[in-house]
Amino acid sequence: MNAQNVPPPPSTLHFDVLIVGSGLAGLNAALLLAPTRRVAVITKRAMKEGSSGLAQGGIAAVWDKNDSFQAHVDDTLVAGAGLCDVAATRFVVEQAPQAIAWLQTMGVPFSEENGRLHLTREGGHSARRIAHVTDATGAAVQDTLIERVRRTPNITLFENHTLVDLITSAKLDPLGNRQAGANQCLGLYALDDVTDEVITFEAQHTILATGGAGKVYLYTTNPDTATGDGIAAAWRAGCRVQNMEFIQFHPTCLYHPHAKSFLISEAVRGEGGRLLLPDGTRFMPQHDARAELAPRDIVARAIDFEMKKGGFDCVYLDISHQPLAFLKEHFPNIYARCLELGIDISKQPIPVVPAAHYTCGGVLADLDGRADLGGLYAIGETACSGLHGANRLASNSLVECMVFARAATQVIDQTPVAKPRELPAWDDSRVSDADEAVVISHNWDELRRFMWDYVGIVRTNKRLERAAHRIALLQGEIHEFYAAFHVTRDLLELRNLVQVADLIVRSAQSRHESRGLHFSRDYPQTDTVAKPTTLVP
Secondary structure, eight states: OOGGGSOOOOSEEEOSEEEEOOSHHHHHHHHHHTTTSOEEEEOSSOTTOSSGGGOOSOEEOOOSTTOOHHHHHHHHHHHTTTOSOHHHHHHHHHHHHHHHHHHHHHTOOOOEETTEEOEEOOTTOSSOOEEOSTTOHHHHHHHHHHHHHHTOTTEEEETTEEEEEEEEHHHHOGGGOOSTTOOBEEEEEEEETTTTEEEEEEOSEEEEOOOOOGGGSSSBSSOTTOSOHHHHHHHHTTOOEEOTTOEEEEEEEEOOTTOSSOBOOHHHHHTTOEEEOTTSOBOGGGTOTTGGGSOHHHHHHHHHHHHHHHTOSOEEEEOTTSOHHHHHHHOHHHHHHHHHTTOOTTTSOEEEEEEEEEEOOEEEOOTTOBOSSBTEEEOGGGEEOSSSTTSOOTTOHHHHHHHHHHHHHHHHHTSOOOOOOOOOOOOOTTOBOOSOHHHHHHHHHHHHHHHHHHSSSSBOHHHHHHHHHHHHHHHHHHHHHHHHBOOOHHHHHHHHHHHHHHHHHHHHHHOOSOBTTBOBSSOOSOOSSOOOOEEOO
């Protein structure tokens, strides 16, 4: 057939469900929906390029007879510093074993010992309850599910498609949606990076599973895709966000010029790793009675304090007292990667620094994953489900992805299928191609640097004010760019990062206490009553 005889693609692509994101939450939801719904998985790069595949530690669930749901709930509540939603926490904890069992049926090769799941322990947990695949759990889970998704009918993959914005009934008919609850999510616009065209997607249900926003900081364990796309898009569409000030900094990111954000798992400390100053002095017992097994926020602040006090570039994590065979069995990827960089962890300590790791807040969602907008769901790191409170307990994130993916899909499966509708195509007839890409890269660099300096592990009113001032200037520039020029992935990501930075700073400014991951020198006390921070568009 000649090219001229090929019919043009339809102006709107119709599906029953749109899933934005190809991490554990999105893939899980797609597989559960595929038997009954036509599903589109939209991801802005290749399927594997997300945070889920980088998760080393594992998935927390109660398996041992000496453990209990209540103990897991209690550990989560303690780590969350009084801000966890108790109902959401119990919901996730009680569903966790079923979620892992489902992964086993999918073929995930969990580590075993004597024919049973091998369980490890991590900081903040009172028992061994972390199911894992050596030290590369996320990669094993993601690889298994991606293979399943690619072979499953009813799932269409759209790689290299970047979310531009959600399409809402209020945007199409501003005067007709004044009633509370009348606004609906009808679909979305996505930029096809290959054709450089903006595509219109229509569906009755849209699930945001886009991950977190670690790239808003200069140093992060997150991949380049973690630019807060779902959080920013939901906010622009009129959804509330909650607890955005609580950004978890992982205490132990490998400090090496040739290692891009390589994470040293929490499990290394769980298996006896000790944190040392450059002179070999152990320091964690002076900061917390739990020493290296204290929750991440305490460990990260202790490292930050010692580095600033001593003027050190890093501290060290020593696991060399464990036998070589033990290290190769339990941490094969960490051992191999460090050895590539000239660090033999069986003989010498690992240089580490804290780095932005996890976004505990996000789009406010209920126990069914529903956001404020009709037809819109938020699951995984994109959402604020109430599980994490002011600080995420290690290895609770992957199980959260699965529990809320299942909850959202159950609601969708119970909803009668609606007839598709045509939506307006993206209009860029009045824009031109940008010829100043350097402006975008400069603003991106400036944003990440001042967020690290002013809105990092330790905060002050003055630092937050400086950040807010710079964010306002950047927002003005980006708005002008967005209105005048053809959209690019870099511009869309910068726009989202600046929006998320604004939400983080506004949330931090409204919290006049120190709690969990938010520590303010101006408000070092912790209030008696814990209250979430909810922002309304």
